[in-house]
Amino acid sequence: MAIGDANVGFTLTPQGRMRLIRLLDTFAEQLPQASAFLTDLAGRIVEIARKPVGVKLEEISALAAGCYASTHQLAGAFQEKNFALAFQHEDDRQVLVWPVGERALLVVLLRGVSALEDLEEKMEGPLGADLAAVVQEAREPLQSVPPPRIEPAEVPPEVRALERALTELIMDLQAKHPTGFTPEVSSRLLHAREDLARAIAGGDWPRAGELCASTRAWLGQVFPG
Amino acid sequence: MAILREATKEVICKIVYHGAGRSGKTTSLLHMNHRLAPGQRGQFITLETPTERTLFFDLLPVKVLAGGYSFRYLVFATPGQEYYHASRRLVLKGADAIVFVVDSQRERAQDNWESWELLEKNLKELGQRADALPLVIQYNKRDLPNAMPLEEAERRYNVRRSFSFPAIARTGQGVYETFLTAAKLALTRLSLPGAENAMGELFHSLVITEDDGDRLTKQLAKLNIESGATTSFLVEESSGIIASAGTLPAGDQEALGAILACNFMAAQELAGNLAGASFAGTVQRGRQWILRSMRVDQRRFVVTACGRGAASRKVRDAMLYARGALGAQLKMVDQMSPNRLRQAHEVFSSVTAIAVHELGKA
Known part of the structure; x- marks a missing residue:
C-alpha cells in the first residue's frame, strides 16, 4: 500500500x-x-x-x-x-x-x-x-513547501452582491419549480455558472456583472413571474 | 444524523465533502472559513500530514441563527488517499448530505470514478442508503486548461442527476454556492413528511427535549460525583455532544464534540482490526488529565475527564454504572423520537428557508 x-x-x-x-x-x-x-x-x-x-x-x-x-x-x-x-x-x-x-x-x-x-x-x-x-x-528537513492553498479573489462588493442575489434566485426557483430544471435548463445554468466563476477568478468584474444580469434575464424567461 | 435539541433550540447537521486525493476538499473548507464572518464559523480544524494531506478529517463548524433556532453544520472533509480508507468511512458515518468534489482535469477521471465507487461502497458498509442521501457535485479546478467539458463531466459523474456546480476552490468561486445547496438539502430532507421512514433507524434519536436533556445531564452530574471526574460528556457519533456536566474546557464545543466522536470511532475501528477483540473503551493520559471513554449503546458513548489523582477502579466502576443508567434513558428518547419528530417537522419546514437565507448573506 x-x-x-x-x-x-x-x-x-x-x-x-x-x-x-x-x-x-x-x-x-x-x-x-x-x-x-x-x-x-x-x-x-x-x-x-x-x-x-x-x-x-x-x-x-x-x-x-x-x-x-x-x-x-x-x-x-x-x-x-x-x-x-x-x-x-x-x-x-x-x-x-x-x-x-x-x-x-x-x-x-x-x-x-x-x-x-x-x-x-x-x-x-x-x-x-x-x-x-x-x-x-x-529527522531530515521537508523536501518541499506546498504552495498556499487559497488565494481568494478580492471581489468588489457590488459584484459579490450580484452573485449572491443570483444564487438566492436560483435556490428560490429550485424550491418553487423543482421539475422546471430540465436537463437543458440545468446544463445551460451550469455553463452560465462556469463563465461567471472564470470571470470572477480572472478579475473581469464588468463581464461578471454582465453574466449575472444575463443569467437573471434568461431565468426570468424560463420561469416567468 | 441530524439532532434537534429542543432544550437549547439547536439543530445540528453533518455535511461531508468526499472526493479523490487533491481534488480540493480541504481547500473548499478553507475558502468557506475565509468567507464566513467570525460569528458564523467555529474553529477550523485540520488533521493533516506534514505535507498538508488530510490524515483523518478537516472540520469547519458553521453556525447560523434563524427562527429562534441555532443551526449548526458540522462540515467535514474526508481524507482522499487510499491509505486512509478506514478513517474515511468513519467520517462519512451519519452524514446528512454529501458534497462530491470532482477534480475536472481529464487525467484525474479514473481517480474521481474510483472515489465515487468508494463513496457508494462505504455508505453501504455503514448501512446508509446512498440514494436516500442528498448529494451535490462540485466540479473543481474549472480554470485549468485540461479541465474536461462540463457535458462530459455531467455524463461521467452526475449519474443521479444531482445539483452540480462548477468551482475554482483556490480562489473560492462556486464553493459557497455548493455548500449552501447541500445545507439546504440536508434540512429540506428533515422537513419532509415521512422522512423518518426514508432514513430508517438512524433517524430515531433526532429530537432531544428539554426534559431528556435534564435527565441526561443529571446522570452525568452523578457520574462526576461518584467518579471524582471534573467533566463528563455524552457523545453521539455523528453529531457530537448530546449532554454534558461539570466544568467544560474553553473553546468551540461543536468542534470538541466532533473530535471526541471521530476519536472514539477510530479507536473502535482499530479495535475491530484486532481479530477477536471486543472494544471496551479508551484512556487518554496527559500530565494533569486522564480522559476515559466507554460505549453506552450502538451510537453513543460517555467520556469523563479526571485529574491524575482519581482512582482508576473507582472511575471505571462509576462509568459502568452510568453506562447502564444512560442507556436506559436513551432507550426512552429513541422510543419517543418518532412521535416528537412529527411535531418537529413544522420547525424544520418553517425555519429551513430562513436558515439558508441567513447563510446566503455570508
Missing part, C-alpha cells in the same frame, strides 16, 4: 535502524504478548518488532495516526501538550500509542492490564530517551 507523497523525512542509517529495532524489541519483550512498531505522524510504518500474525498492521497504523491526531487536538482543549492513548478491549488486549519526539508514534499491541502506566514509566526513563534520540537523528 503506497501513499502519494513520501515527504515526511524518516531516513535511518543502517546503524540507526538496528538501534531502533533493538529498542522496539526491548519495549515488546518487557510487556506480555506484545509487539511494537514506530510510525511517522502520517501513519507510515518505519520499523516493527515482533510482528503480530493475522493483523492488518498498515490499517492499524493509519487509524492510530488519525486517532492520535484527534487526541492531540483534545489534549489542546484540555490545556495539555500531549495525551498518550490506550484502546482497551474486554479481553485485556490493548493498543497503546505514544508520541515520540513530536515526529513519530510508538504503537504497542499487547495483552494485560495497566500497561499504559508501565509504558509511561519506560517512556520517561532511559528507554524513552534512547528512542527519542533515534527519531531525532533520523
Whole structure:
C-alpha cells in the first residue's frame, strides 16, 4: 500500500535502524504478548518488532495516526501538550500509542492490564530517551513547501452582491419549480455558472456583472413571474 | 444524523465533502472559513500530514441563527488517499448530505470514478442508503486548461442527476454556492413528511427535549460525583455532544464534540482490526488529565475527564454504572423520537428557508 507523497523525512542509517529495532524489541519483550512498531505522524510504518500474525498492521497504523491526531487536538482543549492513548478491549488486549519526539508514534499491541502506566514509566526513563534520540537523528528537513492553498479573489462588493442575489434566485426557483430544471435548463445554468466563476477568478468584474444580469434575464424567461 | 435539541433550540447537521486525493476538499473548507464572518464559523480544524494531506478529517463548524433556532453544520472533509480508507468511512458515518468534489482535469477521471465507487461502497458498509442521501457535485479546478467539458463531466459523474456546480476552490468561486445547496438539502430532507421512514433507524434519536436533556445531564452530574471526574460528556457519533456536566474546557464545543466522536470511532475501528477483540473503551493520559471513554449503546458513548489523582477502579466502576443508567434513558428518547419528530417537522419546514437565507448573506 503506497501513499502519494513520501515527504515526511524518516531516513535511518543502517546503524540507526538496528538501534531502533533493538529498542522496539526491548519495549515488546518487557510487556506480555506484545509487539511494537514506530510510525511517522502520517501513519507510515518505519520499523516493527515482533510482528503480530493475522493483523492488518498498515490499517492499524493509519487509524492510530488519525486517532492520535484527534487526541492531540483534545489534549489542546484540555490545556495539555500531549495525551498518550490506550484502546482497551474486554479481553485485556490493548493498543497503546505514544508520541515520540513530536515526529513519530510508538504503537504497542499487547495483552494485560495497566500497561499504559508501565509504558509511561519506560517512556520517561532511559528507554524513552534512547528512542527519542533515534527519531531525532533520523529527522531530515521537508523536501518541499506546498504552495498556499487559497488565494481568494478580492471581489468588489457590488459584484459579490450580484452573485449572491443570483444564487438566492436560483435556490428560490429550485424550491418553487423543482421539475422546471430540465436537463437543458440545468446544463445551460451550469455553463452560465462556469463563465461567471472564470470571470470572477480572472478579475473581469464588468463581464461578471454582465453574466449575472444575463443569467437573471434568461431565468426570468424560463420561469416567468 | 441530524439532532434537534429542543432544550437549547439547536439543530445540528453533518455535511461531508468526499472526493479523490487533491481534488480540493480541504481547500473548499478553507475558502468557506475565509468567507464566513467570525460569528458564523467555529474553529477550523485540520488533521493533516506534514505535507498538508488530510490524515483523518478537516472540520469547519458553521453556525447560523434563524427562527429562534441555532443551526449548526458540522462540515467535514474526508481524507482522499487510499491509505486512509478506514478513517474515511468513519467520517462519512451519519452524514446528512454529501458534497462530491470532482477534480475536472481529464487525467484525474479514473481517480474521481474510483472515489465515487468508494463513496457508494462505504455508505453501504455503514448501512446508509446512498440514494436516500442528498448529494451535490462540485466540479473543481474549472480554470485549468485540461479541465474536461462540463457535458462530459455531467455524463461521467452526475449519474443521479444531482445539483452540480462548477468551482475554482483556490480562489473560492462556486464553493459557497455548493455548500449552501447541500445545507439546504440536508434540512429540506428533515422537513419532509415521512422522512423518518426514508432514513430508517438512524433517524430515531433526532429530537432531544428539554426534559431528556435534564435527565441526561443529571446522570452525568452523578457520574462526576461518584467518579471524582471534573467533566463528563455524552457523545453521539455523528453529531457530537448530546449532554454534558461539570466544568467544560474553553473553546468551540461543536468542534470538541466532533473530535471526541471521530476519536472514539477510530479507536473502535482499530479495535475491530484486532481479530477477536471486543472494544471496551479508551484512556487518554496527559500530565494533569486522564480522559476515559466507554460505549453506552450502538451510537453513543460517555467520556469523563479526571485529574491524575482519581482512582482508576473507582472511575471505571462509576462509568459502568452510568453506562447502564444512560442507556436506559436513551432507550426512552429513541422510543419517543418518532412521535416528537412529527411535531418537529413544522420547525424544520418553517425555519429551513430562513436558515439558508441567513447563510446566503455570508
